[in-house]
Amino acid sequence: MISKNYKIYNKSCYGLSELENESIDALITDPPYGISYQNHYWDKDLPKREIWEDTLRVLKEGS
Numbered sequence: 001m002i003s004k005n006y007k008i009y010n011k012s013c014y015g016l017s018e019l020e021n022e023s024i025d026a027l028i029t030d031p032p033y034g035i036s037y038q039n040h041y042w043d044k045d046l047p048k049r050e051i052w053e054d055t056l057r058v059l060k061e062g063s
C-alpha cells in the first residue's frame with residue numbers, strides 16, 4: 001500500500017507568507033465576488049490583488 005502525507009490548510013487567504021513557493025497542489029476557494037450578495041458586508045469588495053499574487057506564488061506548476 002502506498003502511503004502519502006498530505007497537509008490541509010483551512011485559513012484566511014491573507015497571510016500565505018509562511019508557505020514556500022510552488023508548494024501547494026490545490027487551492028479551493030469561494031471568494032467574495034464584489035456584488036453585495038444579499039447585502040453582505042464581506043461581498044462589498046473583491047479580494048485584494050495580494051491574494052492572487054500569493055496564490056500564484058505558492059501553487060505548483062500545473063496545479
Ligand SMILES: C[S@@+](CC[C@H](N)C(=O)[O-])C[C@H]1O[C@@H](n2cnc3c(N)ncnc32)[C@H](O)[C@@H]1O
Pocket residue numbers: 011012013014030031032033042
Ligand atoms: C461567496 S462566500 C462563500 C460562502 C461559502 N462557500 C458557503 O457556502 O458558506 C465568501 C466567503 O468568504 C469569506 N471571506 C471573506 N474574506 C475572506 C478571507 N480573507 N479569507 C477567508 N474567507 C474570507 C466571507 O466571510 C464569506 O463567507
